[in-house]
Amino acid sequence: MKVTVVGTGYVGLVTGACLSEMGNHVLCLDVDPEKIRVLKEGGIPIYEPGLLEMVQRNAAAGRLEFTTDIEQAVAHGTIQFIAVGTPPDEDGSADLKYVLAAARNIGRLMTDFKVVVDKSTVPVGTGDKVKAAVQDELDKRGLKLDFAVASNPEFLKEGAAVADFMRPDRVVVGAEDERAILLMRALYAPFVRNHDRMMLMDIRSAEFTKYAANAMLATRISFMNELALVAEKLGADIELVRQGIGSDPRIGFHFLYAGCGYGGSCFPKDVKALIKTAADAGQPLQLLQSVEEVNDRQKLVLVDKIVKRYGADLSGKTFAVWGLAFKPNTDDMREAPSRVIIEELVRRGAKLQAYDPVAAHEAQRVLEDVSGLSFAESGPAALEGADALVIVTEWKEFRTPDFDALRNSLRDKTVFDGRNLYEPALMKTLGLEYHAIGRA
Numbered sequence: 001m002k003v004t005v006v007g008t009g010y011v012g013l014v015t016g017a018c019l020s021e022m023g024n025h026v027l028c029l030d031v032d033p034e035k036i037r038v039l040k041e042g043g044i045p046i047y048e049p050g051l052l053e054m055v056q057r058n059a060a061a062g063r064l065e066f067t068t069d070i071e072q073a074v075a076h077g078t079i080q081f082i083a084v085g086t087p088p089d090e091d092g093s094a095d096l097k098y099v100l101a102a103a104r105n106i107g108r109l110m111t112d113f114k115v116v117v118d119k120s121t122v123p124v125g126t127g128d129k130v131k132a133a134v135q136d137e138l139d140k141r142g143l144k145l146d147f148a149v150a151s152n153p154e155f156l157k158e159g160a161a162v163a164d165f166m167r168p169d170r171v172v173v174g175a176e177d178e179r180a181i182l183l184m185r186a187l188y189a190p191f192v193r194n195h196d197r198m199m200l201m202d203i204r205s206a207e208f209t210k211y212a213a214n215a216m217l218a219t220r221i222s223f224m225n226e227l228a229l230v231a232e233k234l235g236a237d238i239e240l241v242r243q244g245i246g247s248d249p250r251i252g253f254h255f256l257y258a259g260c261g262y263g264g265s266c267f268p269k270d271v272k273a274l275i276k277t278a279a280d281a282g283q284p285l286q287l288l289q290s291v292e293e294v295n296d297r298q299k300l301v302l303v304d305k306i307v308k309r310y311g312a313d314l315s316g317k318t319f320a321v322w323g324l325a326f327k328p329n330t331d332d333m334r335e336a337p338s339r340v341i342i343e344e345l346v347r348r349g350a351k352l353q354a355y356d357p358v359a360a361h362e363a364q365r366v367l368e369d370v371s372g373l374s375f376a377e378s379g380p381a382a383l384e385g386a387d388a389l390v391i392v393t394e395w396k397e398f399r400t401p402d403f404d405a406l407r408n409s410l411r412d413k414t415v416f417d418g419r420n421l422y423e424p425a426l427m428k429t430l431g432l433e434y435h436a437i438g439r440a
């Protein structure tokens, strides 16, 4: 099938690549000429495991192409995916300007039947706005052309995006038009072949499902983070508690890790947007407001521990920081807890030597104004001359370091671990002072 994907970010590029992998002829459009230049030259503008190889393979086969030419993009696909950003507006609501601009472009240039599929995360009711935007542009041209609008929220996780798209837990499609439903079924059939996991619903329910999923996952994390604070006070170990409750299948093990807060381009903004949508609808979400507040506070929990150990004034202290990306296996720094932690430590006068296996370049870009922060070439290099280590992101290479070297490098032989990577008893045996989350 011929498919156009508007937006070549984390979602758009993965969608385009995975659809081309199944034989579709995909044209990806972006307004950012730099991204398209990189893609045309055989690279990818983001880090995502397995994506480069898939893009190169399908581009070489002629099934995956890239353009900045809107006219060409609209002409190409019967199915037009919109996968552009929906960043938070000042009041927390999702800013729809990119989605609606993409919809208008389609209405302005289409000459035959199109299914306009919204893949961006958008508030309930956006499907109607997309439909109105396309129709308005057609009316301006005095054209009577048939089109359908569908919602197809994306549930992939960064760092595992290709695997998530290729083997989805479910594919949610909100659509009412028969042709749109048939085309979406055909498009996704290869991804849900062994048992059908496509869930067809109305557009509003599909839009709401996306926010409900992220809100539920964020709630689990804030719940565990709050319990971790209590566990510390009571002398209990949140890691043992996690295993104790996760083994109940009604609860399950996923997304129960206490840490230094959730970040990324989705949970923070989607929680905010849902809170705003609900308040506007006259049904405020008290629980979710607390989820957000708990997370904001949790991003500073490591700083609190450092201040308790060293005092409020950290001038003269140097900390190694391991991990900057908001989670492992990505270069994404959006809403990363590391940004809050770094800014607060530097504000208190500390010097920082940071290392991240992949996100260092992006971190340098977003933290360029932060003085007292330098970047090291490796985990061990970041430790040199530091008083203590602060672990923010749980990259695999941090899981079993050379503990003796770690102890010998750190002046105070102290580790502040925001991801609970090590056993407290082992650290004690090794002569390391260890401060973790929710572990006495």
Ligand SMILES: NC(=O)c1ccc[n+]([C@@H]2O[C@H](COP(=O)([O-])OP(=O)(O)OC[C@H]3O[C@@H](n4cnc5c(N)ncnc54)[C@H](O)[C@@H]3O)[C@@H](O)[C@H]2O)c1
Residues within 6 Å of the ligand: 006, 007, 008, 009, 010, 011, 012, 029, 030, 031, 032, 035, 083, 084, 085, 086, 098, 101, 102, 119, 120, 121, 122, 154, 155, 156, 157, 158, 265, 266
């Ligand atoms: N990142 C994720 O893990 C993830 C997962 C599921 C859903 N989502 C949702 O998907 C959407 C996209 O997220 P993302 O992380 O891929 O964003 P992104 O910022 O990485 O990419 C968006 C891209 O759209 C391009 N763009 C903007 N306006 C355009 C236009 N009119 N025409 C063509 N291109 C345009 C931008 O230049 C950019 O390259 C958001 O709504 C997000 O909430 C993201």
Ligand SMILES: O=c1ccn([C@@H]2O[C@H](COP(=O)(O)OP(=O)(O)O[C@H]3O[C@H](CO)[C@@H](O)[C@H](O)[C@H]3O)[C@@H](O)[C@H]2O)c(=O)[nH]1
Residues within 6 Å of the ligand: 121, 154, 155, 156, 157, 158, 159, 214, 217, 221, 254, 255, 256, 257, 258, 259, 260, 261, 262, 263, 264, 265, 266, 267, 270, 326, 327
């Ligand atoms: O037990 C856990 C699990 C995650 N996190 C943190 O939560 C954040 C988000 O992690 P994750 O959900 O793995 O990454 P995202 O790529 O942001 O994916 C989420 O957001 C996407 C965008 O909406 C959705 O598509 C995905 O289903 C949803 O998991 C990260 O900061 C993690 O460190 C925890 O603190 N504890």
